[in-house]
Amino acid sequence: MVVSRMPETNDPTTAPERALRDAEQVELAFDLAPVGLCVSRDRIIQRCNEAFGAMFGDAPARLEGLSLECLYPSRAEFEHIGAQGLPVMQRTGHYSDERIMRHRSGRLFWCHVAGRALRRDEPFAHAVWMFEDISSRRPVAVELTVREREIVRQLAAGHSTKQIARALDVSPRTIDGHRARIMKKVGARSASEMISRLVGLR
Secondary structure (H helix, E strand, O other): OOOOOOOOOOOOOOHHHHHHHHHHHHHHHHHHOOOEEEEEEOOEEEEEOHHHHHHHOOOHHHHOOOEHHHHOOOHHHHHHHHHHHHHHHHHHOEEEEEEEEEOOOOOEEEEEEEEEEOOOOOHHHOEEEEEEEOOOOOOOOOOOOHHHHHHHHHHHOOOOHHHHHHHHOOOHHHHHHHHHHHHHHHOOOOHHHHHHHHOOOO
8 A cells, every 4th residue: 555645845944934934025025126115004104115215205214104195295185186096995995096296305206106905994094005106207397286286187097177177176167277277387289288298208
């Protein structure tokens, strides 16, 4: 009668030691990831990695414990993007967009942001976020007001004037007025040319 044996391994470590080693590898992957990673509770930074700190011009240890608001150009943008993302995360558990963020020096830059909530019923209670600096392909070409930045963000996402007006609770005519002023600032002759210049296509 042939008795089968489990294959022998050359790993002399115990299960707890292997678990510790795996945890250290996960820790290393988080810390050295090439994109900014952040864990938040109630929109407060709990943990972030080196790439995240470098992106915003501060050490991770100095950012931990601060509100995500410190990364935005204004409190209004922090509140508005939160209000826009919350219902999406409640429906799907995740949210992503491209928005203008602020470096510690005051420099503004375009950033791709994607997040996932641990619980849909309370998305902001505990979430994981990825931040990617996309300024190399989408530079901030002109100085814009808070409202103009929000309109550009939504136009770049493909939203119509009516959709933006509804989201901002203003009239479409108000959005058209803002859009005309932005076009003048960037020297564009059409809305499509304006967006192309603002997102770095021209």
